[in-house]
Amino acid sequence: SGHNQLPPPRNVTLLSKDFDMMLTWAPGEGCPSDMTYTVRYESQDRMGKWMKVPHCKNIHRTSCNLTCVLPNFVKARARVKAVSGQVQSPWVESQFKEYHLDVELAPPVLNVNVEENLIHVTASFPLATCVEGFSWMYDLNLWEAGSEEKVGKNNFRKNTVTIDTTALRGNYCLSARSSFQSIDFKYSEFSQPVCVLLNHRG
Numbered sequence: 001s002g003h004n005q006l007p008p009p010r011n012v013t014l015l016s017k018d019f020d021m022m023l024t025w026a027p028g029e030g031c032p033s034d035m036t037y038t039v040r041y042e043s044q045d046r047m048g049k050w051m052k053v054p055h056c057k058n059i060h061r062t063s064c065n066l067t068c069v070l071p072n073f074v075k076a077r078a079r080v081k082a083v084s085g086q087v088q089s090p091w092v093e094s095q096f097k098e099y100h101l102d103v104e105l106a107p108p109v110l111n112v113n114v115e116e117n118l119i120h121v122t123a124s125f126p127l128a129t130c131v132e133g134f135s136w137m138y139d140l141n142l143w144e145a146g147s148e149e150k151v152g153k154n155n156f157r158k159n160t161v162t163i164d165t166t167a168l169r170g171n172y173c174l175s176a177r178s179s180f181q182s183i184d185f186k187y188s189e190f191s192q193p194v195c196v197l198l199n200h201r202g
Helices: none
Strands: 010-017 020-026 036-043 063-065 076-084 109-115 118-124 137-144 150-156 160-164 170-181 185-187 194-198
Touching: 010 076, 020 076, 109 170, 109 194, 118 137, 118 170, 137 160, 150 160
Parallel strands: none
Antiparallel strands: 010 020, 020 063, 036 076, 109 118, 118 160, 137 150, 137 170, 170 185, 170 194
16 A cells, blocks of 8 residues: 555654764655654564554654663664555664764863862763763873863873862863773863863962
8 A cells, every 4th residue: 555655754864962862764755744653662672572652652753862772782763654544654773883882972161260379170961870880981181271282181081180280370271071991991072171270369
């Protein structure tokens, strides 16, 4: 019954961005505007068993957040179909992705607290609950504003690091990136620099 089928969704992509795993797609050619979409997924350890995704059933938007739905440590893929009234499109499948190996890291958000001769830097992420247990590392750079030369480089696992600034005077900037070791190291972009005035007399 190809005649009463909707055109299938296009550009169906499972992509990992900023610790999230998202399925995205574009409407099929010339589709009506009142369409809804339904998403399912299967994992390689249970091939042929397409699992429902309750929060992505009959949705109007063209993306579905699968972050805490897809299983960890196993490749999975998703599929989507369009529905309008009694008519639906064929399913269209994404490629397989594995959360750990394919995750795109987000830069951390830095909170900088300046005390006399010390800076406390706290790094945080808007992380989904299911990935909080991953062991991120941070690379933190410190440099004098306007200079290319790094004064301090820190690699740390804890969320907070304290830097002794006794010897520093003037305007200094901090920026950090996150890294994660799966098979090899992955790195995020560096965060937007945060600049602070140190040991300012008066």
